[in-house]
Amino acid sequence: MLLSMPSTPADPALQARMLGTLLANLEGMVYRCRLDEHWTMEFVSEGCLALTGYREEDILFNSRISYDQITHPDDRRHVRTTILEAVARNCRFDIEYRIVRADGSIRWVWERGTNITRDVLEGFIQDITERKQADEALREAERRYRSIFENAIEGIYQSTPNDGYLAVNPALARMYGYASPQEMIAVLRDIDHQLYVDPHRRAEFVRLMEQDNVVTNFESRIYRRNGEIIWISENARAVHDSSGKLLFFEGTVEAITERKLHEAEIRFQATHDALTGLPNRTLLYDRMQQAMLHSQRYGNLTAIAFLDLDQFKFINDSLGHQVGDELLKITAQRLKSCLRESDTVARQGGDEFVLLLTSQPNEESITQTMQRVLHEVAQPWTANDLEFRITCSVGITLYPNDGRDAETLLKHADSAMYKAKELGRNMFQYYSAEMNSTVTDRLELLNRLRQAIPNDELVLHYQPKLNLASGEIIGVEALIRWNSPHSGLVSPGAFIPLAEETGLIIPIGEWVLQTACRRNRAWQDAGYPPVVISVNLSPRQLARGDIVQQVERVLAETGLDAQWLELEITESVMATDVEKSFAMLTELRAMGVRISLDDFGTGYSSLSYLKRFPVDTLKIDQSFVRDIAIDGNSAAIVRAIVSLGHNLNLNVLAEGIETAEQSALLRQNGCNEGQGYLISRPVPEQDFLKLLNR
Numbered sequence: 001m002l003l004s005m006p007s008t009p010a011d012p013a014l015q016a017r018m019l020g021t022l023l024a025n026l027e028g029m030v031y032r033c034r035l036d037e038h039w040t041m042e043f044v045s046e047g048c049l050a051l052t053g054y055r056e057e058d059i060l061f062n063s064r065i066s067y068d069q070i071t072h073p074d075d076r077r078h079v080r081t082t083i084l085e086a087v088a089r090n091c092r093f094d095i096e097y098r099i100v101r102a103d104g105s106i107r108w109v110w111e112r113g114t115n116i117t118r119d120v121l122e123g124f125i126q127d128i129t130e131r132k133q134a135d136e137a138l139r140e141a142e143r144r145y146r147s148i149f150e151n152a153i154e155g156i157y158q159s160t161p162n163d164g165y166l167a168v169n170p171a172l173a174r175m176y177g178y179a180s181p182q183e184m185i186a187v188l189r190d191i192d193h194q195l196y197v198d199p200h201r202r203a204e205f206v207r208l209m210e211q212d213n214v215v216t217n218f219e220s221r222i223y224r225r226n227g228e229i230i231w232i233s234e235n236a237r238a239v240h241d242s243s244g245k246l247l248f249f250e251g252t253v254e255a256i257t258e259r260k261l262h263e264a265e266i267r268f269q270a271t272h273d274a275l276t277g278l279p280n281r282t283l284l285y286d287r288m289q290q291a292m293l294h295s296q297r298y299g300n301l302t303a304i305a306f307l308d309l310d311q312f313k314f315i316n317d318s319l320g321h322q323v324g325d326e327l328l329k330i331t332a333q334r335l336k337s338c339l340r341e342s343d344t345v346a347r348q349g350g351d352e353f354v355l356l357l358t359s360q361p362n363e364e365s366i367t368q369t370m371q372r373v374l375h376e377v378a379q380p381w382t383a384n385d386l387e388f389r390i391t392c393s394v395g396i397t398l399y400p401n402d403g404r405d406a407e408t409l410l411k412h413a414d415s416a417m418y419k420a421k422e423l424g425r426n427m428f429q430y431y432s433a434e435m436n437s438t439v440t441d442r443l444e445l446l447n448r449l450r451q452a453i454p455n456d457e458l459v460l461h462y463q464p465k466l467n468l469a470s471g472e473i474i475g476v477e478a479l480i481r482w483n484s485p486h487s488g489l490v491s492p493g494a495f496i497p498l499a500e501e502t503g504l505i506i507p508i509g510e511w512v513l514q515t516a517c518r519r520n521r522a523w524q525d526a527g528y529p530p531v532v533i534s535v536n537l538s539p540r541q542l543a544r545g546d547i548v549q550q551v552e553r554v555l556a557e558t559g560l561d562a563q564w565l566e567l568e569i570t571e572s573v574m575a576t577d578v579e580k581s582f583a584m585l586t587e588l589r590a591m592g593v594r595i596s597l598d599d600f601g602t603g604y605s606s607l608s609y610l611k612r613f614p615v616d617t618l619k620i621d622q623s624f625v626r627d628i629a630i631d632g633n634s635a636a637i638v639r640a641i642v643s644l645g646h647n648l649n650l651n652v653l654a655e656g657i658e659t660a661e662q663s664a665l666l667r668q669n670g671c672n673e674g675q676g677y678l679i680s681r682p683v684p685e686q687d688f689l690k691l692l693n694r
């Protein structure tokens with residue numbers, strides 16, 4: 001019993017004193033009370049004041065307040081029931097409840113007691129408010145941590161090195177495709193094989209844990225429950241007990257598939273061309289290095305083909321960038337279709353592509369591929385309901401023959417490509433050492449070309465046009481030459497394309513028009529028989545829109561009558577703003593200027609326009625003339641053009657006549673005007689005037 005005395009010491013006074021000391025120093029209150037409706041106190045120890053805020057005399061025999069009143073109203077019933085039940089069973093009771101202290105504050109107490117008789121209880125009551133608060137704080141903290149665990153967006157887990165997961169949160173279960181954490185823990189027993197796509201990843205994870213006790217940003221590919229593969233990143237640490245034994249790993253998981261895709265996308269963008277999806281220059285260099293190493297080891301050839309679309313700039317400027325972009329995409333596809341998977345088609349920028357052919361046994365195989373490339377690129381394509389054809393010029397270098405590094409090989413391929421352009425486009429050229437001596441540095445060329453007009457370096461050569469039947473000179477074509485102090489007499493193929501690309505053709509074109517008209521007027525003034533002089537007009541001169549005014553001004557300045565001027569335009573002009581071109585050409589014809597359609601039959605699908613086109617003469621392209629004697633198709637085309645021209649009341653002139661046989665065949669096929677080396681090459685003015693005088 002609580003108040004029963006120890007058997008020693010025997011002195012009752014000593015015992016009473018000890019008891020008094022004990023009771024006075026006890027934190028809490030010892031009591032004796034009646035088992036009545038007030039819990040009437042018969043004895044309370046000194047701790048009463050500290051516990052309840054009431055003095056002993058306030059409580060004893062309910063003199064001021066009863067203990068039942070001190071008990072928190074909400075807990076009174078619970079307290080009474082518990083005590084009565086214990087009494088009924090004659091056993092000790094142990095109960096926690098709240099009291100209301102004298103100052104109104106509420107405190108938690110713990111009471112432990114027993115009944116001495118049927119009516120009297122004895123026991124001890126202690127303030128446990130602080131412990132209760134600590135418990136509550138602990139529970140709150142636990143609740144908080146659980147809430148974080150349950151509601152985190154990141155996956156959280158505890159796992160053992162060998163036995164799967166101890167705990168996972170719902171986010172991780174969701175991320176891995178399981179209905180609940182429980183299901184995931186139950187199903188995923190063999191993490192190495194069931195989870196990681198590469199089973200060695202888990203071994204690596206465990207190894208890092210053993211080594212560092214922590215892993216950060218550990219990225220792996222894992223299987224979701226449905227077999228789908230995703231990327232995750234883990235941060236984890238090892239948890240040990242006090243003896244240092246490993247208990248488990250605990251970590252967080254982030255799904256990073258999107259980030260990985262994004263990174264891959266960025267990597268792709270850094271190495272590929274956005275428009276065509278082809279490898280860009282960076283990746284090309286990389287592949288070239290590999291290909292060269294491979295050739296070195298196996299003793300075969302690597303070919304680098306530099307490819308430039310002929311007249312692309314013109315299409316881009318005249319039909320718009322959208323059509324230009326479309327053409328580049330089509331070309332990219334076509335080029336890829338000609339090559340093996342192991343080869344590379346890269347876009348170098350603009351309309352330039354580079355083909356890298358690896359492990360080539362000999363030149364013949366490269367030539368075959370290049371023939372396929374020319375053929376494929378030249379296939380017709382459609383834009384704005386019109387059918388087009390575009391050709392390309394290609395320069396080829398071989399490793400190891402033509403260069404030992406990527407830079408040199410590309411530079412030489414570029415030179416060879418310009419040679420192909422110079423030789424008439426739509427062809428490929430293998431690089432040869434002499435090409436180095438030709439003008440290949442375009443920038444340097446451009447700078448020098450800019451100076452050509454002010455330095456008076458441009459000259460015109462003249463090529464007569466004949467009536468094939470009578471042999472009479474009926475006209476002359478003015479053809480530009482550049483008398484460069486640096487490179488000698490440069491033919492137009494070597495600088496006109498560059499002038500067209502850079503816009504320099506505008507001042508050059510105006511110079512040609514001025515000079516041709518002035519010279520023609522001077523010949524007439526000198527008494528030579530009058531001839532029509534033809535001047536080539538670049539599509540860009542026409543696209544500028546002021547050609548009518550320019551021609552008017554030049555004719556006025558030089559005093560040449562309009563009937564003695566002919567403007568040669570190429571079919572490609574028709575692909576530009578057709579209505580505008582029609583209007584300008586119509587105006588020029590109304591002034592009396594003649595219009596001739598150059599290179600007829602080679603390029604754009606112009607037949608549909610031809611009927612409406614304000615033109616006087618069709619010039620049959622020299623490629624047909626060249627083959628007329630050997631190729632039935634060319635002869636048929638020439639016949640068709642001649643009869644088409646005549647039906648439309650047009651003059652038809654054949655250019656590039658080199659042999660008497662060609663001339664005869666042309667005459668037989670109804671073509672009675674011609675021009676070509678057979679009659680005369682383009683010659684300086686004085687030589688031409690001698691011909692005119694004959």
Ligand SMILES: Nc1nc2c(ncn2[C@@H]2O[C@@H]3COP(=O)(O)O[C@H]4[C@@H](O)[C@H](n5cnc6c(=O)[nH]c(N)nc65)O[C@@H]4COP(=O)(O)O[C@H]3[C@H]2O)c(=O)[nH]1
Nearest residue numbers: 479480491492493512536537538656657658676677678682
């Ligand atoms: N194989 C062969 N070739 C022959 C024969 N007869 C003439 N040719 C060449 O064929 C070209 C005909 O000129 P094009 O088709 O207008 O082609 C011209 C023209 O498109 C352009 N061009 C020349 N001068 C000018 C100019 O003043 N302005 C513009 N915009 N372009 C020009 O440069 C191109 C090339 O001019 P050229 O080198 O002078 O080359 C000339 C001429 O020398 C022949 O029997 N056989």
